[in-house]
Amino acid sequence: xxxxxxxxxxxxxxxxxxxxxxxxxxxxxxxxxxxxxxxxxxxxxxxxxxxxxxxxxxxxxxxxxxxxxxxxxxxxxxxxxx
Numbered sequence: 001x002x003x004x005x006x007x008x009x010x011x012x013x014x015x016x017x018x019x020x021x022x023x024x025x026x027x028x029x030x031x032x033x034x035x036x037x038x039x040x041x042x043x044x045x046x047x048x049x050x051x052x053x054x055x056x057x058x059x060x061x062x063x064x065x066x067x068x069x070x071x072x073x074x075x076x077x078x079x080x081x082x
Contacts, residue, residue, distance in 0.1 A: 026034075
């Protein structure tokens with residue numbers, strides 16, 4: 001595929017002007033606010049992910065301990081019946 005230079009130059013100019021306008025339309029404080037907002041959302045998602053994993057591990061451990069406790073309780077009842 002052959003790309004003509006006369007078609008690429010105007011498109012490149014439009015893109016760079018559009019990007020320049022986007023950066024220029026927002027003040028420095030607004031950029032900092034947007035970045036801080038994104039970091040806050042990212043922090044929330046990371047904490048949620050790891051807390052969910054922790055909850056699953058703790059639930060699994062609880063289930064194992066309860067199964068062991070039920071087994072011990074049944075053994076004690078069985079021995080007392082003898």
